[in-house]
Amino acid sequence: MQKKPFATIRDVARLAGVSAATVSGVMNKKAVARPEVQKRVEEAMKALDYHPDRMARSLKTGLSKVIGMVVPDLKNPFFVDLMCGVEEVARASGFSVIFSNSNKDQAIEKENLSMLYSHRVAGAVVCSTDAYTAYDSSMTRRFPMVFVDRLPVVGFKGRAVTVDNRRAAFNATRHLIEIGHEDIAIITGRMDLSGGFERVEGFREAMREAQLPIRDEYFQSGDFSVASGYAGTIKLLSLPTPPTAIFSCNNNMTLGVMRALTDRDLSSPADISVLSYDDFPWAAYFHPKLTAVAQPGLEMGRRAVHMLLGAIQSGGDTPEDEVIVLEAELIIRESTAPPWTRRAEAVSDGVMASR
Numbered sequence: 001m002q003k004k005p006f007a008t009i010r011d012v013a014r015l016a017g018v019s020a021a022t023v024s025g026v027m028n029k030k031a032v033a034r035p036e037v038q039k040r041v042e043e044a045m046k047a048l049d050y051h052p053d054r055m056a057r058s059l060k061t062g063l064s065k066v067i068g069m070v071v072p073d074l075k076n077p078f079f080v081d082l083m084c085g086v087e088e089v090a091r092a093s094g095f096s097v098i099f100s101n102s103n104k105d106q107a108i109e110k111e112n113l114s115m116l117y118s119h120r121v122a123g124a125v126v127c128s129t130d131a132y133t134a135y136d137s138s139m140t141r142r143f144p145m146v147f148v149d150r151l152p153v154v155g156f157k158g159r160a161v162t163v164d165n166r167r168a169a170f171n172a173t174r175h176l177i178e179i180g181h182e183d184i185a186i187i188t189g190r191m192d193l194s195g196g197f198e199r200v201e202g203f204r205e206a207m208r209e210a211q212l213p214i215r216d217e218y219f220q221s222g223d224f225s226v227a228s229g230y231a232g233t234i235k236l237l238s239l240p241t242p243p244t245a246i247f248s249c250n251n252n253m254t255l256g257v258m259r260a261l262t263d264r265d266l267s268s269p270a271d272i273s274v275l276s277y278d279d280f281p282w283a284a285y286f287h288p289k290l291t292a293v294a295q296p297g298l299e300m301g302r303r304a305v306h307m308l309l310g311a312i313q314s315g316g317d318t319p320e321d322e323v324i325v326l327e328a329e330l331i332i333r334e335s336t337a338p339p340w341t342r343r344a345e346a347v348s349d350g351v352m353a354s355r
Contacts, residue, residue, distance in 0.1 A: 007048035016044040066096045067308060068116035068124040070109060074101040076252060078278050078297050079127065082148060085301020086125055093309055095122070102129045117142045122312045125304045128152055130192065144311040148304040151194040151323070159311065161304045161324045165195050168293045168328035169202025169247075172275050175291075175330060176245045177210045180338040181273065185218035185243035187232040187257065189250050196224070199249045199277055218243050222253050229256025237264055237272075244272060244339035251278035254290070269337035279331060288334035295328045 013020045018037060026041040044050075069086050071079040083099060090097045098116060102109035109129050116124055123144035147160040176184050186203050189196035207214050217239055220232030229248055233256065236243055248254040254276035261268060268274045268288055276283070279294035303324050311320075 007050040009050075011048055012041065012044045012050050015048060016040040064120050064122040065094055066098060066119065066121050067305070067312075068098045068100065068113075068119070068121040069126070070100050070102055070112045070116075070124065071127045072102050072104045072109075072129040077281055078149075078251060078295060081295075081297025082125075082127065082301040082304075085298040085303075086305050087301075088298075089302045089305040089309075093305070095305075095309070104129045106130050113142075123308045125301070125308060144308060146304045146308045146311070148300055149195060154194075156323065157321050159307050159320065159322050161300050161307065161326070162194070163295050163300070163328050164325050165198035165328075166202040166205070168295075168330070169199040169249075169277065170206045171202075171330050172277065172293050173203045173206035173247060174210075175332065176247065176273065176275060176336060177206065177212065179273075179336065181245040182212055183215075183218065183241065183243045183339075184212070184245045184247060185220065185236050186247045187220045187222045187229055187236075187249060187253050189222055189224040189253070191221075196249065203247060222249065224250045224252055226252050226256040226259075229253030230260045231256070233257045233260035234264075237261075237266070242272070245275065245336065246272060247275050247277070249277045251276060251280055251292075254278070254292075258286075268335045270340070273336040273339070275336050283331075284333065286335075291333045291336040292331055293328050294331050296326050300326060 009020050009023050013023045016023065016037075018041060022037065023041050023045075026038050027045075067086075067090055069083060071083065073079055087097050098119060098121060100112040100115065102112055106129060113124070113126075121143060123146070125146050125148055127149045128147065145159065147156075147158065147162075149162055151160055151162055152158075173184065184207070186200065188200050191197050191200065204214060218236065220235060222228035222232050229252065232253070233246065236246065237260065246257055248257050254274065257274055257276075258268070261272065261274075266272060274290070276290050276292040279292040280286075280290065283290040283292050303326070307322065307324070
């Protein structure tokens, strides 16, 4: 079956009995036609299933109403939140979005950025899979970029929207300390990424402030994957003195933590408290309900697009060095509680008091 050719603006004009300029005026909502003429044009567009060729328009005018976005992991709910925030503001501003997934692969990310450039996007929101690929000077010269979540380099100079990871991790660790935990383990994310490094810094700061030791065996290196969360937890549970609490540095690793506890017939918080960096849409429906650091993913996406559109519309006249840092929220639910030794002491004290 032969593919039906796309209708052109001339086809619409011919069917409506008007000029192509009149059709263009109707599409652009310019008051150039009488109501009855406008109606004929709209009916002709509908009959022909006509849709403007945005690519051709952008090539002709040099103005594109399309932006791009690159994320490292479409399966992660946090990045889905980012994408929803980006799409919401872009749509309200008359822009379409081309989404692409690098699958945490540097080569694919570079290909995705080249693909966006070939589609003549006006700019891009990028959550980089590594510290340098998207920040490469040849990339940033192609179109305006706003980095979201991860800053590409130390001392970054450019446009970005991120979260105060250090402060959020500090508050999360302090919560565990305040409810009585001293033997606290951490499963880190990738230390070559700004978020992974900053969360560890916040953890260390809270432990130092409380004058608690950071034991080497309680420091497990992960890579933000479910598998690394599982492997790190199994190692921690196999220690002669396991920790009483685990701080997992992202949501995927937390899934691995919870699966490892189940495989060892342990529960949280009865046997061990679990605190997750990154909330889940379904965290409140877990058993137990997860205590988690909730990042403002939707708002990060919204702010990133506002910043990007400002750069696009100003033609580069807006400041290139602008980093917005948002605050994350610690949501205390059921997976964190005083360590069982403290609970036993409290029960014992209560029994003695009742006597």
